[in-house]
Structures are given as C-alpha cells and as structure tokens.
Amino acid sequence: MQYIVYCDESEKNGAYFGNFYGGALVRSIHFQEVRTKLESKKQELNLFGEVKWQKVTPHYLDKYMLLMEEFFNFIQQDKVKIRIMFTHNMFNPAQLSKEQRDNEYFLLYYQFFKHAFGFRYSNKSNNPISIYPFFDQLPDTKEKNEKFKDFIYNLQYQEEFIEANLFIHSKDDIAEAKSHNHVILQCLDVVLGSIEFRLNEKHKVIPDGKKRRGKRTVAKHELYKLINKRIREVYPNFNVGESTGIKGNPENKWDHPYRHWKFTPVDRHLNKQYLAKNKK
Known part of the structure; x- marks a missing residue:
C-alpha cells in the first residue's frame, strides 16, 4: 500500500483569510482508477489543457462543473481524501522570531502535511505503508525548498x-x-481556489464603474455553489470557514473524506489593523 499525496497552495494574504493550503490523498489501490477516469473525463469534455481555478469562465463553466462532479464522486466514495487549511486575518501569531517569519510559508506547509490528514489513525492493518508526496512547484530558493523536503x-x-x-x-x-502533468492536482487546485474565492468574498466583487458582477465572477460563484453542495453531501451542514469537527472520535481526522482546518496559533493576539479595517 502507498499513499499518493498531492499538495497545493493558494492566496497568502486575502481580505479575510490567508495562507491557503490544500491536499488530495489517493491510496495506491484506487490511484489508477481515479487518474484514468479523470483524464478520460477531461478528454470527453475537450479540456486538453491544464485545468485551473483561474481558468474558470462562462464558456468553460459547464465543463468544469461536470469534471468536479466526477471528482466529488471519488471523494464521496472515499477514494480521494481532500484537506484544506487556512488562517483568519483576525489572529496574528505572537512572539515569532525573524527566522520563523521568514519561513512562515514552509512552517505552515509542514504543519498542514503533518497533521491535516490524521496520518496517525490511517493504518489499522499496521502493515508498512509508504508515502509519496507531490508538492506543486515550490516558490522559494533551492536551498529553502530542499530544507523543507x-x-x-x-x-x-x-x-x-x-x-x-x-x-x-x-x-x-x-x-x-508540474500540475499540467497531474490531473488530481489540477482538480485540487479548483477546489482550493473555490474555497478561497468564497471565504474572501470575491463572489461579491463588482468592478469599478459597473453595477453588476463580472461574468467570470458569476461563473466562478456557480462552480463554488456546486462544490459546496457536493461537500455537504459528504458532510451535512458543512461550515467552510471553520475547522471540521471530529464528532467525538479523533480517528475521523483520517476517516472523513473531506475536512477543513482553520489554523489558529496557540500563542496569538488580535490583529488590530484587521479589526479597524473591518469596522470601517
């Protein structure tokens, strides 16, 4: 048995939420089925290029919706596990050293990978299981990237x-x-992008000088609503802006096919700039 784990990141400094990280885990027994069916679905929909949240337009909306339906079928069957982590701008970590601030991106990424899937509860057979992590292109220096690895x-x-x-x-x-070679990573990008889009209220944005939202914004909001509907089929009454509960059982950190984690530093203080901005 192997765990193939794809990881991606999104908006660092949103209006309300930041530091978005996402992961998709597929067990080796399901990997070929998931990858083959998603690739076939893309071909069927004439989506020959890389699928990305930023590419969602009215023209492609129906195709992206059908691809997400296929992807969430696998999530609902627990053949793909999705984890999303983010922070709220209301809370700032206190007493960070300069080194910690300089490495915040990797420190949070490390916490996400280590904890989000509930690995400690994953192996009920206790046979050895290998992990194969795939990170979307790391954005820092080669030295920092290697240290993170x-x-x-x-x-x-x-x-x-x-x-x-x-x-x-x-x-x-x-x-x-390279995400254009990995269809599961592409689908993760769409889910992660949709959550960031909604939590930072980009669905409400009206361009300067206009009275209505742009067509692209409307299309993205429609895709988000589909994704939210499918999440709620997996986990009823799901709250996208809060950490997903464990319903009294810590093993659900692994068992749940879809979970969110609002990362809140233990040692923290209120961000006065954020509070002042939102009072206005």
Whole structure:
C-alpha cells in the first residue's frame, strides 16, 4: 500500500483569510482508477489543457462543473481524501522570531502535511505503508525548498508515523510536480481556489464603474455553489470557514473524506489593523 499525496497552495494574504493550503490523498489501490477516469473525463469534455481555478469562465463553466462532479464522486466514495487549511486575518501569531517569519510559508506547509490528514489513525492493518508526496512547484530558493523536503522526509522518524508504520522510501520520492502533468492536482487546485474565492468574498466583487458582477465572477460563484453542495453531501451542514469537527472520535481526522482546518496559533493576539479595517 502507498499513499499518493498531492499538495497545493493558494492566496497568502486575502481580505479575510490567508495562507491557503490544500491536499488530495489517493491510496495506491484506487490511484489508477481515479487518474484514468479523470483524464478520460477531461478528454470527453475537450479540456486538453491544464485545468485551473483561474481558468474558470462562462464558456468553460459547464465543463468544469461536470469534471468536479466526477471528482466529488471519488471523494464521496472515499477514494480521494481532500484537506484544506487556512488562517483568519483576525489572529496574528505572537512572539515569532525573524527566522520563523521568514519561513512562515514552509512552517505552515509542514504543519498542514503533518497533521491535516490524521496520518496517525490511517493504518489499522499496521502493515508498512509508504508515502509519496507531490508538492506543486515550490516558490522559494533551492536551498529553502530542499530544507523543507528534509523536514517532510524526517516526519517518518516521529512517534505518530512510527506507530502507524508509515515511511518515505527516500528524499527523492518527495517531488515538485508540474500540475499540467497531474490531473488530481489540477482538480485540487479548483477546489482550493473555490474555497478561497468564497471565504474572501470575491463572489461579491463588482468592478469599478459597473453595477453588476463580472461574468467570470458569476461563473466562478456557480462552480463554488456546486462544490459546496457536493461537500455537504459528504458532510451535512458543512461550515467552510471553520475547522471540521471530529464528532467525538479523533480517528475521523483520517476517516472523513473531506475536512477543513482553520489554523489558529496557540500563542496569538488580535490583529488590530484587521479589526479597524473591518469596522470601517
């Protein structure tokens, strides 16, 4: 058994929420089926290029909706697990060192990968399971990117990974993926982009000098509404802006096919600039 994990990131500094990270996990027993059917669906819909949230337009809306229906069928069957993490601008982490601030992107990414899927609860058989992480192109220097991969590789030596019998064969198995080669990563980009779009209220934006929203904004809002409807079929009464509950069972951190995590620093203070801006 292997876990193939695709990771992506989105808006860092939104109007209300920032630091968006997303992950899609597929077990090896489902991987070929998921990838083949999604690729076939793209071909059927004449979506020959890379699928991305930023490419959603009225012309492509129906095609993107049909592709998302296919993707969420796999989520509903728990053949794909989706995790989304974000922070709220109301809270600032307190007492961060300069090094921590300089590496905030990677520190949050590390927390997301380590905790969001509930790996410690994932291996009920206790047979060894290898993890293959695919990160969308990392944006920093080669030195920082390699240091981040070292931290991901060394997760296997931490207690919860040892107890779950999870490992990464080698550091070379931690890949920087080009999303146009990975249809699952492309679909994740659409889901992650739609959540960021809604939480930062971009669905309400009216261009300067206009009385109505732009056609592209309306199309994206329609796609978000479909995605939200499918999430609620998996998890009724889902609140997109809050951490998903565990319903009294910590194993649901793994068992749930779809979850959100609003990351809130333990040591934090209120962002006065954000509060003042929103009072206005």
